[in-house]
Amino acid sequence: MSVIEYLISLYLTLVLYHSAHLVKWITESNRPTSIVKDRELRELLTAGRPNFEIPSPDTISRDIKSSFDKCRARVAKLLQVCQQHLAHL
Numbered sequence: 804m805s806v807i808e809y810l811i812s813l814y815l816t817l818v819l820y821h822s823a824h825l826v827k828w829i830t831e832s833n834r835p836t837s838i839v840k841d842r843e844l845r846e847l848l849t850a851g852r853p854n855f856e857i858p859s860p861d862t863i864s865r866d867i868k869s870s871f872d873k874c875r876a877r878v879a880k881l882l883q884v885c886q887q888h889l890a891h892l
Contacts (some may be wrong), residue, residue: 820865821855822858822862822866823866825839825848825857825858825863826863826866826867826870829863829867830867830870835860836860836861836863836867837860838863839857839860839863840859841857841858845857
């Protein structure tokens, strides 16, 4: 892996990490996705990191749906395993 590929990978990892935390905060705090447009929140998020890219409300919505779909699939799989164990009792 070249230095440029490594730096791109690192940058994308950081962006996804911060985006995931933002999605978690928005969903757990029951905030609207439009909160990422709030001027003061944007100032807080970019304080000390002026190049930090804040995801759009549409991106946050897409990430929430994606997280939900992954969780739903995981729960369905766990329920299937539980059902199989119960069938053997």
